[in-house]
Amino acid sequence: xxxxxxxxxxxxxxxxxxGLVIVLAPFVxxxxxxxxxxxxxxxTQLSLLPHKWFAAxxxxxxxxxxxxxxxxxxxxxxxxxxxxxQLAVALPCxxxxxxxxxxxxxxxxxxxxxxxxxxxxxxxxxxxxxxxQLGLLDSYAALILPFAFSAFGIFLMRQFFKTVPDDLMNAAxxxxxxxxxxxxxxxxxxxMPAMLAFGVISIVTHWNDFFWPLIVIQTGDLATPPLGTLxxxxxxxxxxxxPLMAGTVVITAPLVLLFLAAQRRFIExxxxxxxxx
Amino acid sequence: xxxxxxxxxxxxxxxFGAVEVLRDVSLDxxxxxxxxxxxxxxxxxxxxxxxIAGLERNDSGAISIGGRRVDGLRARDRDIAMxxxxxxxxxxxxxxxxxxxxxxxxxxxxxxxxxxxxxxxxGTRAARAGIAREVADVAQxxxxxxxxxxxxxxxxxGQKQRVALGRAMVRHPAAFLLDEPLSNLDAKLRVQxxxxxxxxxxxxxxxxxxxxxxQAEAMTMSDRVAVMLAGKLQQVAPPRKLYDDPETLAVAExxxxxxxxxxxxDGGFQAVRPEAMELVAADAAGAMxxxxxxxxxxxxxxxxxxxxxxxxxxxxxxxxxxSDRDPQRGEAVGLRPLPGRTLRFDAKGVRVRG
Amino acid sequence: xxEGRIAWTLISPAVSLxxxxxxxxxxxxxxxxxxxxxxxxxxxxxxxxxxxxxxxGDRVFWKSFxxxxxxxxxxxxxxxxxxxxxAMLIEGVGTGRSFYRAAYFLPVTSTLIAMAVVWEFxxxxxxxxxxxxxxxxxxxxxDWLKNPDRALFTxxxxxxxxxxxxxxxxxxxGLKSIPGDLYxxxxxxxxxxxxxxFRCVTWPMLGxxxxxxxxxxxxRSFQVFDTVEVLTKGGPNKATEVLLYTxxxxxxxxxxxxxxxxxxxxxLVVVLALTLLQVRxxxxxxxxx
Ligand SMILES: Nc1ncnc2c1ncn2[C@@H]1O[C@H](COP(=O)(O)OP(=O)(O)OP(=O)(O)O)[C@@H](O)[C@H]1O
Ligand SMILES: [Mg+2]
Numbered sequence: 001x002x003x004x005x006x007x008x009x010x011x012x013x014x015x016x017x018x019g020l021v022i023v024l025a026p027f028v029x030x031x032x033x034x035x036x037x038x039x040x041x042x043x044t045q046l047s048l049l050p051h052k053w054f055a056a057x058x059x060x061x062x063x064x065x066x067x068x069x070x071x072x073x074x075x076x077x078x079x080x081x082x083x084x085x086q087l088a089v090a091l092p093c094x095x096x097x098x099x100x101x102x103x104x105x106x107x108x109x110x111x112x113x114x115x116x117x118x119x120x121x122x123x124x125x126x127x128x129x130x131x132x133q134l135g136l137l138d139s140y141a142a143l144i145l146p147f148a149f150s151a152f153g154i155f156l157m158r159q160f161f162k163t164v165p166d167d168l169m170n171a172a173x174x175x176x177x178x179x180x181x182x183x184x185x186x187x188x189x190x191x192m193p194a195m196l197a198f199g200v201i202s203i204v205t206h207w208n209d210f211f212w213p214l215i216v217i218q219t220g221d222l223a224t225p226p227l228g229t230l231x232x233x234x235x236x237x238x239x240x241x242x243p244l245m246a247g248t249v250v251i252t253a254p255l256v257l258l259f260l261a262a263q264r265r266f267i268e269x270x271x272x273x274x275x276x277x
Numbered sequence: 278x279x280x281x282x283x284x285x286x287x288x289x290x291x292x293f294g295a296v297e298v299l300r301d302v303s304l305d306x307x308x309x310x311x312x313x314x315x316x317x318x319x320x321x322x323x324x325x326x327x328x329i330a331g332l333e334r335n336d337s338g339a340i341s342i343g344g345r346r347v348d349g350l351r352a353r354d355r356d357i358a359m360x361x362x363x364x365x366x367x368x369x370x371x372x373x374x375x376x377x378x379x380x381x382x383x384x385x386x387x388x389x390x391x392x393x394x395x396x397x398x399x400g401t402r403a404a405r406a407g408i409a410r411e412v413a414d415v416a417q418x419x420x421x422x423x424x425x426x427x428x429x430x431x432x433x434x435g436q437k438q439r440v441a442l443g444r445a446m447v448r449h450p451a452a453f454l455l456d457e458p459l460s461n462l463d464a465k466l467r468v469q470x471x472x473x474x475x476x477x478x479x480x481x482x483x484x485x486x487x488x489x490x491x492q493a494e495a496m497t498m499s500d501r502v503a504v505m506l507a508g509k510l511q512q513v514a515p516p517r518k519l520y521d522d523p524e525t526l527a528v529a530e531x532x533x534x535x536x537x538x539x540x541x542x543d544g545g546f547q548a549v550r551p552e553a554m555e556l557v558a559a560d561a562a563g564a565m566x567x568x569x570x571x572x573x574x575x576x577x578x579x580x581x582x583x584x585x586x587x588x589x590x591x592x593x594x595x596x597x598x599x600s601d602r603d604p605q606r607g608e609a610v611g612l613r614p615l616p617g618r619t620l621r622f623d624a625k626g627v628r629v630r631g
Numbered sequence: 632x633x634e635g636r637i638a639w640t641l642i643s644p645a646v647s648l649x650x651x652x653x654x655x656x657x658x659x660x661x662x663x664x665x666x667x668x669x670x671x672x673x674x675x676x677x678x679x680x681x682x683x684x685x686x687x688g689d690r691v692f693w694k695s696f697x698x699x700x701x702x703x704x705x706x707x708x709x710x711x712x713x714x715x716x717x718a719m720l721i722e723g724v725g726t727g728r729s730f731y732r733a734a735y736f737l738p739v740t741s742t743l744i745a746m747a748v749v750w751e752f753x754x755x756x757x758x759x760x761x762x763x764x765x766x767x768x769x770x771x772x773x774d775w776l777k778n779p780d781r782a783l784f785t786x787x788x789x790x791x792x793x794x795x796x797x798x799x800x801x802x803x804x805g806l807k808s809i810p811g812d813l814y815x816x817x818x819x820x821x822x823x824x825x826x827x828x829f830r831c832v833t834w835p836m837l838g839x840x841x842x843x844x845x846x847x848x849x850x851r852s853f854q855v856f857d858t859v860e861v862l863t864k865g866g867p868n869k870a871t872e873v874l875l876y877t878x879x880x881x882x883x884x885x886x887x888x889x890x891x892x893x894x895x896x897x898x899l900v901v902v903l904a905l906t907l908l909q910v911r912x913x914x915x916x917x918x919x920x
Contacts, residue, residue: 012724016731019717023735023792029760030749042758044766093645102638108646115653117906119854121875122899123656125663125882125892129670130656149648170332171365175444176353176382179637189369208742210857211875215883226744230861233748241752248745259740263733266740267800 027252034058034246041241054242059250061243065235068250070221071228074140075207075254078224081144083202086153087195094157095183099169109158115151121211128215142216143224147206153198160194161187200262200269207255225251282343282356282451282484283308284329289338291324298324300508302338306486311478312513314488315495316505317531322488325505326454329486331355343451353382358445362457364437366429366444373412373425376443380408383448415443435466442477452484459494471498492532496520504528526626535580537620538592540565545623553618554594556581556602557611564611567592569604579604583612660899663892670886682893692894695865695872698783699853702873705787706794706852711845713791714798719833721799722806732803736796743793747861750789751776776862779870786858786871794851798844805840809833846909850902874898 028048033041037054040047062068096102097109127146131137136145164187172182188195210226217223220231232247259266284306291299298321306312314322327333329340331352340348347355358379366375381390381404388394389401396402416422419439429437438458445453458474459467475498478485489495495502496516503513511531512524523529529537529548538554540547559566567585577598582591592612596602604610621629664682668675686692721731738746753760754775762772775785813832822831856875859865865872865880878898882891 008723009725012720013727016717016720016724020731020734023738023795025760026746026749026753026792027737027741029753030746033752044758044763046760046763046767089645089648092641096638096641100634100638100641102635105638108642111649111654115649117903117910118653118657119850119899119902121854121856121878122660122895122902123653125888125895126656126659127652128883129659129888132670146652149645149652151649151653154645165363165365167361167363167365168367170327170330170352171359171361171444172367172378173332173352174330174357174359175379177378186367186369204740208740208744210744210860211879214860215879226742226857229742229745229748233751233861241758244748245752248748251745252741255740255742256737259737260733263729263736267732267736 027256030245030248030252033241034243034249036242038240038242055246058242058246061240062232062246062250065243066228066232066247067221068228068232068247071223071225071251072254074143074222074228075225077140078143079203079206081140082147082206083199085144085148086150086202087198089148090150090153090157090198091188091191092183094154095161095187097154097158098161099164099166112151112154112158115149116155118151120209124212124215131216137216138218138222140222143213143222146212150198150202152201156198157191157194160191164190196265197269200266203258204255204266204269225254283310284343284452284484284486285341286325286329287339289325289328289335289340291321291328291333291336298508299328299335302505302508302510304503304510304513306484309482309484311475311485311487311498311500313495313499313502314486314505315492315502315531316490318490320505321508322490322505323456326359326456326486326488330357330359330454356451357454358448358450358452359454360441360445360456360458362460364429364441364458364461366437366440368429371426371428372416372421372432372440372443373409375429375440376415376447377408377412379444379448380411384408411447412443415447419443419446434462435470438462438470442474446477446481450483452486453478454486454488456488457490458487460489460491467494474498492534496532504531506531523620524628526622526628529620529622535593535595539590540585540588540592545621545629546626547614548620548622549614549618551580551593551595553615554592555613555615556583556594556596556604557613559609559611561611561613564613565592566609566611569606569608569610572604572606581610583610585612657899660892660895663889664896666889668889670888678889682890685890686893686897691869691872692877694869695874695877696897698869698871699855699873701783702787702790702855703849703852705784706790706855707845707848709787709791710794710798710848710852711841713795714844715802715837715841717795717799718802718806719829722803732800735799738793739796743857744861746793747789747858750858751862754785777867779867782863782867782871786855786862789858790852790855794848798848801844801847802837802840805837805844806833809836843909846905850905850909853898853902853905874901 032048032050035053035055035058036050037052037057040050040052040054097105097112123146128137131142131146136142168186169182172186177185207224208226209224210230213224213227214230217227220228223231229248229251233244284304286302286304289299289302290297302325304312314325316322324333328335329342331347331350331354335348339346342355342357367378370378384407385401385404389398389404413422413425416425419442421436421439421443424432424436424440429440432440438461441458455474459470462470471494474487487494487498499516501513501515502519504511504519506527511528512519514522519528519532523532526539526546526548530539533550535551538549538551540549557564565585565588567583569581570584570591571582573580573582579596579598579600581594581596581604583594584591594612596604623629665677665679666675667678667681717731717735721728721735724731754762756762756772756774756777759772759775761775765772773781776782809832813836814828817828817831820831822828854875855873856879859871859873859876860879863871865876874894875898878891878894881887881894
């Protein structure tokens, strides 16, 4: 630690701070603009804080122009629905792939690995056609159901279950637990960290997903936060920046706050998914 | 309260795919007996134990515990307890939770076991209190009473070992199965636990099958030792007899350290334990002449390695520390078995008596 | 066998969903790409490779394909080298490491669409922060998104801004796995300056990580769509038309399903090729440690 020369340290901090100014500028300016009245927004005088506070007006306008809260609620419903379904499907499958001996296991695992490689946009057209034929377009089902199968979730949980020693399950069998109880009482509590990592990835992915909601949702009431942002922007015809920035603050806030609250988990989780590609 | 039960195996076989792991294993273990399964790594000891426990199915043969056929029964219904090499403690439960789980599974129904809700069902409180009392008793008797609220991650190896034993003891099973339970402990603790385990088994009077590849454990702890090599039981006998009177050359070679001296002769082998090998003058009557390759001073004894023409490996003679001889490397000496201490085996390695 | 039955019960939901939601549709894309079907139309004719012939003869498709690659060739090196630089800078600071890491990571988790709207405002030709600052230095900013020579690179800049934090944490993980005594050994062997330590230890040891991060960035940037849809709609004059955007407009705006499927196939083939490369690199990486 003390081998680091002071000058070098100082230089590092200076460079990192300069970088931060650029990287964080959009966030800072977004918040700053959401507090300003139009005349200050359109002035070329740079200032972080408004001379005249206009936050109440901007945010009020943002919430009344479009159903922002509704978008956020949709986001919560969709991400929670997707994650719950993914878990319900992936956990038993991952457990079986990791811990049970049965014919066809290796083939199935190979299929999971192949599933990992397929980008989310590839099956979009047939999925759309299916939903169209089922009459499910423009519904929560259209937003949630296509993502019920998560190859990544199965893969991640299976890798985790693999690390649980067999003897732990044998001990449980001798202690009188059935297979189902082993899954619920032993495996799930142990798998908490892995499930959280998976949760982070799933939530970040689907909260931010734009491609799919754009395709299947027409009604404003069902828009997820990203799609809602777009509706808002189009509504404003891109000129009333104060309320628009207030809207983007509201839309980005949930994930940013979640991220700040559970930084390490987030970074670990997203790093894992980066590993996957 | 302890129920005792003998265990009997009759012609048990097991294969994994094409690999035959157990070949026709038959064995009778008496009530309250301490039997050790001894054999090198990979010989099938754990597989046999797991078959007895019901964690693995035997391909053929019969298993009974306390006179009751158990082949088709699940592990939980066989009334046995098992202690694993890795201890297999539940990492997310406290020590008390670990020890109490087998009781909870047996005494409370599925509803009562539910987290939180279960607490409010009739009978749950009484059952829980009873379990807590018994857990405390067992913990006390193993000297881990003060650790009940800790998680396994906060325990030392020896303490984990005791918790695993406590979990096995708490429901008074008909038999204990232990799979190399001491191999993760350091040398000193291992010797101490050896004594404690033996003591425990005598006190409980329970049947115990103990798997190990450590001869010292097998020899010091057991009533009888079953030596297993490559999936076959070679010999089942008390430790002393196993050492002095092995049935096959393989057993003779496996048991004893340093290894028994094997000298090929016409139509078979002669084998002599190092302590039965006398170091004499090179030209003494009946002695094999050779040259000393190496002398290992062990403190209480010295091991003299002697190269003898016609024998591939050097023969070893054990020399008491009190002996007045001081053998030197390179010295020409003679080796002579003590009278009546030579074991003879035929070409297939089967003992030839008389 | 009992265990087999339990296992199949546990996996059957996953298997059925895999078939219905992933494998089936992916195969169907190939099948659809051989037809002239349009969503809602009653007729579907087999046209063989007709769609592909049309596709490869289409100037817009080639423009789109080329743009996607140009985008990748800007974003990948940019975000990889900046990510590496940041990782090394941050690993070397005594205090504030987790602060820097979190701050640089922020764009990765924030909703890209919302931030794209913010960028649109920042890049506004007259009142946008970017041009206001540029003009303070006495230069002319111009229009970032409506200038055909510039728009694609502007989007690439946003792409770098968004992904550099991810590459940074991947590199930080790689740096952590370099044993410290290697640096000491290098120093004893005479590598005294920071640059020499980087050249002799860090860079070679990070080699597999770098390859891996590069491929992963390539796959991610090949999927660029969000910023294009929000900021440029492929314009001006197709200057920012990218593959996924072309696919989206053909399949979901004009409902030329078969044609859109053919574009999807091209997209899928490229991504799979990159992924296979990643798997190969990944295997290598595990060999190194
Ligand atoms: N599930 C399995 N599938 C295939 N082969 C197995 C399986 N379990 C064990 N074996 C094989 O059976 C043989 C005996 O294994 P076992 O675990 O019983 O040995 P062991 O005597 O307990 O050895 P150790 O002292 O190393 O624990 C080994 O060759 C092992 O590779
Ligand atoms: Mg074993």
